[in-house]
Amino acid sequence: MGRYTGPTDRISRREGVNLFLKGERSYNGKTAIEKRPDQVPGEHGKFRTRFSEFGVRLREKQKVKRMYGLREKQFKKYFIKSSKIKGVTGFILLSLLERRLDNVVFRLCFGSSRNDARQLVGHKHILVNGSVVNIPSYLVNEGDKIEVREKSKKLKRVHEALEFRSRRGVPEWLVLDEENYVGSVSKLPTREDVTFPIDEQLIVEFYSRV
Secondary structure, eight states: OOOOOOOOHHHHHHHHHHHOOGGGGGSSSSSSSHHSSTTOSSSOBOOOOOOOOOHHHHHHHHHHHTTOOOOHHHHHHHHHHHSSSSOOOHHHHHHHTTHHHHHHHHHHTTSSHHHOOOOOOOHHHEEEEEEOOOOTTTTOTTEEEEEEEEGTOOOHHHHHHHHHHHOOOOTTTTTEEGGGGGGEEOOOOGGGGOOOOOOOOHHHHHHOOO
């Protein structure tokens, strides 16, 4: 099954929370999830019902997977990888997801959404330590320099995303030189750097049961 290409508002409405998938429009207070927070998408707009314990864990996993724009197989690989690294599995999982190049490009405000950032990476508009990297899943490391290619600095989409930086902000583990379209990884992300409401323990419990 390919990547979902339908209306992104449906995804947020299904998960019951704004996943910020629509770029700047996700911050204007007029998204579908904010207008109809109690309704799930569908022909009849059914109201939300209480989930079983399994359902609660499933929905949390789906929420995070969809927020980062991953397929199920990709997401499970990250969980397996995080479970093999010494430390708290849930924290490590979120750190790995944050370190993805497409997410870093989004966090640096070079892209208006993670999907937009993924396209910038895939179309070879992004350099990592001076070399083109077109793999969205590439994991950045402390000290890495991420920048927009010289010929790509004129792209309207990049300018518009950077203009919106003041409302989105840049996380503390990244440093942005907006004037030169350059960002750097000052440290690896910690649990405190992920401010979006996520209960990673539910994801760990989900995979421990399946």
